[in-house]
Amino acid sequence: VRQLGDAAREIGAGNLTARAPVAGGGEIGRLSETFNAMAARSEERESRLAELDRLKSEFVSSVSHELRTPLTTIKTLTRLLLHGGQDEAERREYLETISFECDRQIDLVLNLLDLSRIESGKSHLTLTRVDAGDVVGACVTMERHAAESHGHELRSVVAPELPPVRADRTALRRVLCSLIENAIKYTPEGGSITLKAEESSGEVLIHVADTGRGIAPEDVPYIFEKFYRGRAPAAPNGDGTDAELSADTADYAEAPGVGLGLYIAWKIVGQMDGTITVESAPGRGSIFTVRLPAWREQAVEASSGVEFKL
């Protein structure tokens, strides 16, 4: 009983690794076992909280970085433009960079707003009959300029007679655009990005495949988590062994981002009764697959006009 008391005092003082000796199978022994199980759970919770804390500080520092870098560029280029003296081509280039950086800022703020809406349960989706092929086409059109500015080929293949899906059109567009933007970001210049939509056993599958840096196997289980950012994986050598990070891949370790895109995509797809998965091989690219239930006419009454809450 005294040793049990000592262990309780140690835990109270902050040493969560303290445990009571378990002596015999009597009541004191059982009490010690229960006490130790409680101590183990507290220790585990503490370490999860510490990890969350670490992720939060990392998040704050990446958000600050993500906000500061484009703002500095915008400020510098605006100053140069105010001083004047550039020719028309230069002026245009500066203005295009400013516009691109503004878009990046808007994207970041939208992601943060989405996150807070999701967390507070205020995000609503309206599930209706949606032509997935149309949405794929719209996303390819929206992202074409960004893809081409990195020298990527962006194309889509939509199976003929693809059934409509039960989804929220705007939300689906956000998910697919965000997958394409990741593909653009994590693929070295001159890559290829392909969207493919097909039917499989009553579901519609939309694949977003790239020829980029791929995802390290140890990161794969976590990439859909909030604030998680993966490291650039080592590209395999011809003989199957891991190479050192090449200058090219090392650059991509610094790709801009705060680790929210896939978390938000995963939440949205889940709310549309779908799933999102990934297959990836380091150095050989990634394929993200969104599966959505095909639209069924009898679902009309149940879903039209109904608001679904994230």
Ligand code: ADP
């Ligand atoms: P962010 O891009 O801001 O880091 P995301 O949530 O969109 O956040 O992605 C989480 C992580 O998943 C990224 O940091 C990256 O490591 C990995 N990832 C996502 N998409 C790809 C892709 N197409 N190719 C390689 N890695 C990817």
